[in-house]
Amino acid sequence: MDGGIGKLLFDRPDWDFTILKRTFDAIERIAREDLGLDPYPNQIEVITTEQMLDAYSSIGLPLMYQHWSFGKRFAVEDKLYKKGAMGLAYEIVINSNPCISYMLEENSMTMQATVMAHAAFGHNHFFRHNYLFKQWTDAEGILDYLEFAKAYVARCEERHGLDAVEAVMDAAHALMDFGVDRYQRRARPSLKKEQARVAERREQHLADYNDLWARTVPGGTTPAPDGDAHEEHDPRAARLGLPEENLLYFLEKFSPRLKNWQREILRIVRNVSQYFYPQRLTKVMNEGCATFVHHTIMNKLYERGLIDQGAMLEFIASHAAVVFQPEFDDRRFGGLNPYYLGFEMMTDIARMCTEPTEEDRAFLPEFAGNGDPLGTLRKVWAEYRDDSFILQFLSPALIRKLRLFRLDDDPDRPEFLVDAIHNDRGYAKLRKALANQFDPGTREPDIQVTDVNFAGDRSLVLTHTVRNAIPLVEADARAVVQHISDLWGHRVELVGTDSEGGARLYAYDATPRT
Numbered sequence: 001m002d003g004g005i006g007k008l009l010f011d012r013p014d015w016d017f018t019i020l021k022r023t024f025d026a027i028e029r030i031a032r033e034d035l036g037l038d039p040y041p042n043q044i045e046v047i048t049t050e051q052m053l054d055a056y057s058s059i060g061l062p063l064m065y066q067h068w069s070f071g072k073r074f075a076v077e078d079k080l081y082k083k084g085a086m087g088l089a090y091e092i093v094i095n096s097n098p099c100i101s102y103m104l105e106e107n108s109m110t111m112q113a114t115v116m117a118h119a120a121f122g123h124n125h126f127f128r129h130n131y132l133f134k135q136w137t138d139a140e141g142i143l144d145y146l147e148f149a150k151a152y153v154a155r156c157e158e159r160h161g162l163d164a165v166e167a168v169m170d171a172a173h174a175l176m177d178f179g180v181d182r183y184q185r186r187a188r189p190s191l192k193k194e195q196a197r198v199a200e201r202r203e204q205h206l207a208d209y210n211d212l213w214a215r216t217v218p219g220g221t222t223p224a225p226d227g228d229a230h231e232e233h234d235p236r237a238a239r240l241g242l243p244e245e246n247l248l249y250f251l252e253k254f255s256p257r258l259k260n261w262q263r264e265i266l267r268i269v270r271n272v273s274q275y276f277y278p279q280r281l282t283k284v285m286n287e288g289c290a291t292f293v294h295h296t297i298m299n300k301l302y303e304r305g306l307i308d309q310g311a312m313l314e315f316i317a318s319h320a321a322v323v324f325q326p327e328f329d330d331r332r333f334g335g336l337n338p339y340y341l342g343f344e345m346m347t348d349i350a351r352m353c354t355e356p357t358e359e360d361r362a363f364l365p366e367f368a369g370n371g372d373p374l375g376t377l378r379k380v381w382a383e384y385r386d387d388s389f390i391l392q393f394l395s396p397a398l399i400r401k402l403r404l405f406r407l408d409d410d411p412d413r414p415e416f417l418v419d420a421i422h423n424d425r426g427y428a429k430l431r432k433a434l435a436n437q438f439d440p441g442t443r444e445p446d447i448q449v450t451d452v453n454f455a456g457d458r459s460l461v462l463t464h465t466v467r468n469a470i471p472l473v474e475a476d477a478r479a480v481v482q483h484i485s486d487l488w489g490h491r492v493e494l495v496g497t498d499s500e501g502g503a504r505l506y507a508y509d510a511t512p513r514t
Helices: 017-034 049-057 068-082 109-129 131-136 142-160 162-174 191-208 211-216 247-254 260-281 283-303 309-322 338-354 358-363 373-383 386-393 396-402 427-437 474-488
Strands: 042-047 091-094 099-104 406-408 417-420 446-452 460-466 492-498 504-510
Touching (some): 017 042, 017 109, 017 283, 042 049, 049 099, 109 283, 109 309, 109 373, 131 260, 247 260, 247 446, 283 309, 283 373, 283 386, 338 396, 386 427, 396 427, 474 504
Parallel strands (some): 460 492
Antiparallel strands (some): 091 099, 492 504
16 A cells, blocks of 8 residues: 555555554654654554553553552542443553554554554654653663563562552652652662662672571661662661651661562662652643644644544544543543644644744744744643743633633632733733643652761651642541651651741651550
8 A cells, every 4th residue: 555645545444454554654644744752662552441441450551560559549440431430542652662552442543543543653752752752761671671670570479478568559659749859959760770789789688698597687788689689788878868758768768677579679669659740740732732633633634634524523523522621610621632732832833933923923933923833832742841831821812712710719808819811911821820830849749868966866856848739638648658657767857837928837747656
């Protein structure tokens, strides 16, 4: 098939692998030659509904260690799906090299084409070129690392018992959102080297281990050959690098209580959490990029006579559902749909590049009217994250189209105040307010390790800087502080302080359960 005008890639909803390959080749030509995309090599896998639910439950990764929460999530979502209370995504895509895209076997051929355009080229290109993914993730090593992590956790369960491993895993999962480096303080871990690091240290311990010494000499210091020892550290506070925002890193390196295998489990959870960190910061951009790409590619397939009207109508219905945005007074409203907002912003940028108004030229003079919409979008996809993207590119024209307005929620007043609307006085305020909703510094609690009492009872102090008078949920905060205390091995106190004056607002504490 040469992809020429008028020769349909498929003419029925059913598909086979020959049709999939033919359609993939046509989509790839458009993606590379027309859109200038440069993705990782692709690996397409067709899976069943149950396999898709299983991938959901293990946070979308093809290999994952076992944990009870994954099974619980699978049971809940399987029940909801069978009752018709939830649907399934058409695809899941993995940020790896090669990039893996999972497609549901029950998809029609039109939907398979849409998924390939969306995931295998839209998301794939974004993963490969956005600066956050280049800075924080190791696409080359993630699959091998997940295989290592799964096997390592399984070995720990056999050696130390399921309950012991589960206790550490529960605590680590409770801290996953606080197990990331938000700033480049440490070098990005090479996941491909993690297995070699553990294997090398295991060999060293095997060489050093003296069974007779360990069994007969009281207080013998030769460690058992568990294969995951960490370097010795000086527990003086001067070397702790406080304040420390990465709680999992701090506990892994400095906890007086943890054994080496427990530290390695914290390290595994921390690496997985860091792998997902860029995705938390680029939801609008990532989905907007993929949606713009699949919309462009499917339209070009139709324009070139490679899909018929029936396929195009099915695509339009699906695309409309993906970008559907309920009004603010609709019972279905749950905030801005990231697919909708991202797609509208990408489309608006392309419009400003080719058909700018005087308002556009004043708002974005460096891009408006440059005649290169795709080159501009590729640059945007590479250099921004959600908050900076919205702050830079949400145009007055799009603010009016979306009819955005801002509510001032003052707890001292019984009503909301609409303090900005889509007009000249409100554009900047609306842009800033929406960008703040995607800023991790505003959206996520600021909790850091601030002090350790090594001279006394070894108690650990965490400080939560309260912003906008929004406290932590007390029950959740107390449960997480208990997990931290269990990992630290001594008393832990979480202190909430005012962001302006530093006044003490609350304090929760816990001591180890065992």
